[in-house]
Amino acid sequence: MHRDSVLTPMTSSIILHIEDKANYFGLVLKTKSEGLVMGRPEGTSSGQQASASGGPGAKPILLREPCDLCDGNPKCARICPTQCIMVVD
Amino acid sequence: MNLRNGKVGFIDLSSGESGEEEVEEIALGEDSLKGILAKHGQDSVILGTGLLTGSLIPASCAGTVTVGNKTMPLMGHAGVELKLSGFDFVVLKGKASKWGYVWIRDGIIEFVETPEIVQLNSWQRTDKIRSDQGDSKIQVLSGGPWCDDGRPAAQLVVNHWGGEDKVSVGAGFGARKLAAVAFRGMGELELADPETHFEGSVEMMQSHLSRLGPNKGLRSYYEGAVGEGFDGLVHRHIGCYSCPFPCRTFLKTEEDSKEFRHMHKEPGYLHFDVSALEAAARAGLSARDSIRALARCAQAGAEPATIITASAARSSHADVAAIEALLADPGDLPPASKGNFELSFSRSADYEECLGLGLCPRYWGKVGLDVRAITKCAESALGRMIE
Numbered sequence: 325m326h327r328d329s330v331l332t333p334m335t336s337s338i339i340l341h342i343e344d345k346a347n348y349f350g351l352v353l354k355t356k357s358e359g360l361v362m363g364r365p366e367g368t369s370s371g372q373q374a375s376a377s378g379g380p381g382a383k384p385i386l387l388r389e390p391c392d393l394c395d396g397n398p399k400c401a402r403i404c405p406t407q408c409i410m411v412v413d
Numbered sequence: 414m415n416l417r418n419g420k421v422g423f424i425d426l427s428s429g430e431s432g433e434e435e436v437e438e439i440a441l442g443e444d445s446l447k448g449i450l451a452k453h454g455q456d457s458v459i460l461g462t463g464l465l466t467g468s469l470i471p472a473s474c475a476g477t478v479t480v481g482n483k484t485m486p487l488m489g490h491a492g493v494e495l496k497l498s499g500f501d502f503v504v505l506k507g508k509a510s511k512w513g514y515v516w517i518r519d520g521i522i523e524f525v526e527t528p529e530i531v532q533l534n535s536w537q538r539t540d541k542i543r544s545d546q547g548d549s550k551i552q553v554l555s556g557g558p559w560c561d562d563g564r565p566a567a568q569l570v571v572n573h574w575g576g577e578d579k580v581s582v583g584a585g586f587g588a589r590k591l592a593a594v595a596f597r598g599m600g601e602l603e604l605a606d607p608e609t610h611f612e613g614s615v616e617m618m619q620s621h622l623s624r625l626g627p628n629k630g631l632r633s634y635y636e637g638a639v640g641e642g643f644d645g646l647v648h649r650h651i652g653c654y655s656c657p658f659p660c661r662t663f664l665k666t667e668e669d670s671k672e673f674r675h676m677h678k679e680p681g682y683l684h685f686d687v688s689a690l691e692a693a694a695r696a697g698l699s700a701r702d703s704i705r706a707l708a709r710c711a712q713a714g715a716e717p718a719t720i721i722t723a724s725a726a727r728s729s730h731a732d733v734a735a736i737e738a739l740l741a742d743p744g745d746l747p748p749a750s751k752g753n754f755e756l757s758f759s760r761s762a763d764y765e766e767c768l769g770l771g772l773c774p775r776y777w778g779k780v781g782l783d784v785r786a787i788t789k790c791a792e793s794a795l796g797r798m799i800e
């Protein structure tokens with residue numbers, strides 16, 4: 325976005341995905357089984373390079389640890405103040 | 414050392430020599446700033462991070478910039494990024510012979526001579542440094558022409574936006590031929606007991622959010638940011654690091670605020686400067702003109718409450734053109750702002766304690782500075798008792 329971005333802690337396995345489209349964004353999750361999984365308004369996809377927002381202190385997601393779901397209780401969902409990140413079956 | 418690097422970096426702008434010193438944990442407490450000033454000279458510029466900056470405690474985003482007896486908060490992601498650069502504090506001593514900027518990253522500090530940078534405004538400096546260093550994520554504290562001239566109402570801007578420097582720290586930069594300070598870090602911070610710290614922080618955040626209700630960005634902190642004028646220009650709300658209840662609202666003046674993408678080169682401005690918006694309201698500026706006025710002041714490195722108030726006093730009708738004229742030819746203009754984040758607490762001691770801990774004064778002023786709850790959560794991260 326214009327001159328601001330989110331801080332994505334280096335060890336986070338989940339980051340924002342933004343493209344230059346109106347009202348459009350999603351999430352990228354690095355998984356153990358499927359590699360990068362991208363969730364976008366048109367659905368989910370996997371097996372491709374992610375273009376992500378990055379941000380201060382950010383490392384490319386390919387260099388990060390894959391998500392292990394925090395042993396079934398994902399911390400990213402618990403600490404998300406707006407519940408944008410939710411766990412569903 | 415948990416939540417700390419245990420290092421103070423320093424650079425002598427006169428010689429370009431830099432180094433670092435290891436510091437015992439006990440010396441990195443709340444009185445650390447005084448000790449560093451005593452050692453390196455009272456006229457040093459000190460970039461600092463708080464004890465809890467970068468923790469999971471809500472709004473643990475704050476750093477500081479100190480020049481002499483003046484300290485400004487460092488918000489957004491800048492405080493955390495500074496800590497991730499490998500230093501808890503960075504000391505800038507002396508005066509450079511040519512204009513340039515200090516570049517800090519991953520345990521390295523250097524002065525980059527860039528004489529031509531002084532011809533640029535603060536936004537152009539930020540863009541140039543990011544372009545020259547090839548990284549758009551670099552955090553930049555930039556001065557502008559007003560800072561270079563050492564004017565009493567100078568304002569340092571942080572990543573383009575103003576609102577933190579209400580004490581003319583920017584003039585201290587200009588006095589040292591320092592056009593900007595840039596930093597980037599990819600370090601890591603250790604926690605003593607990550608699980609307990611996480612659980613405590615989440616519990617604290619949820620308790621706060623249940624009391625605060627829905628967030629409306631700056632409007633949640635400043636009732637003046639309401640009404641059709643502002644509401645129609647709101648593009649998004651942005652949180653600083655670890656803040657669950659943001660006060661930063663980006664307003665678009667140059668294109669449709671309902672459009673997510675940006676088409677215009679300078680579509681608008683990120684607002685969190687309550688005192689400047691109050692001054693704009695008193696001067697009778699419209700919401701759109703207030704935004705434009707604050708943007709012009711940020712580019713010039715000038716404190717907007719002072720500029721808008723002076724402009725209104727000089728002419729019967731304050732507008733952006735009059736403000737631009739004043740920025741170009743200010744004369745002798747004393748600072749008029751009483752603070753922004755500084756006004757979050759009625760007691761200055763609470764403000765200083767909050768900032769020393771690395772916590773946002775605005776957020777904690779709103780939820781109430783519960784030192785006992787913070788201490789309990791902090792000790793799980795630090796692995797030691799806090800006095």
